[in-house]
Amino acid sequence: MNSYQSDEAPEPVGLYPHARKVGNLLFLSGIGPRERGKQSIPGVTLNEQGDVVSYDISVQCHAVFKNVRAVLEASGAKWEHLVDVTVFLTNMKEDFHTFNAIYAEYFGDVQPCRTTVEVTALPTPIAIELKCIAAIG
Template sequence: MSDIPEIVTVGQSEIIHHEGYDPDIVSPFVPAIRVVSSARLVFISGVTGAPVYHDHPHRPEVFDAIPADGAAQARTAFEHLDQALRAAGAERRDVVNLIRFFTNVAEDQDAVNRIQAEWFGGHIPTSTTVEVTRLATDPRLRLEIHVVAAAPPA
């Protein structure tokens, strides 16, 4: 354990660890990330396993092809994040904040943590996990992910 803050630069941000940091502890989040001033902040709307573009009001039949399990929905949600990041000129390592909304944390969190770790490939953003009664898009959805990224300057 270190009592000295550790700062590691990654892309357009600095990962900050504070007193009590132990690199041997496996964690899906870091306590703080500071964005450097030249970065362009990218805010990505919550993504799910549902098609990103869909009608409002929602039509239930649009969501009939969504897999029922949380892991499959997570894989699709992370694919949707890739699309949004690329379109915004950002990469996975540029993600500085991740908010995950689960409808059942106990059933899905471990699988989503594994998929998330694979997707990030060693990068770890700040993160918050919340359990909600249901997601707004469709009651069959189990996970929604909201992201903020720090893209390189244009």
């Protein structure tokens, strides 16, 4: 088994790699929209207590897709290799329509299997996280 880290994707918030290859499958750890080396999160405004005051799901979607691409490329894979995507949203009612439209821009020709679920919270103050599997040679 090989583990991979990307110099472009945000640092993991725990003891785990960005990705791990087993056979011809590449499993990506949960990836959000954070930026490497920064405390701020794209599209998120926090108050002094660290609570989310506002967020822009479209900015977060573009950032998370950028991070997934960075991890894939650092692992020797391509966007087109994605076969399964699990999406975690913290507000399905408000964000699903916007997310789904942006998702279609990125995945129009690739069309991996997808599951989208709403969760109460994610480990950092983000509104979206992706868990992906890619098939590579």
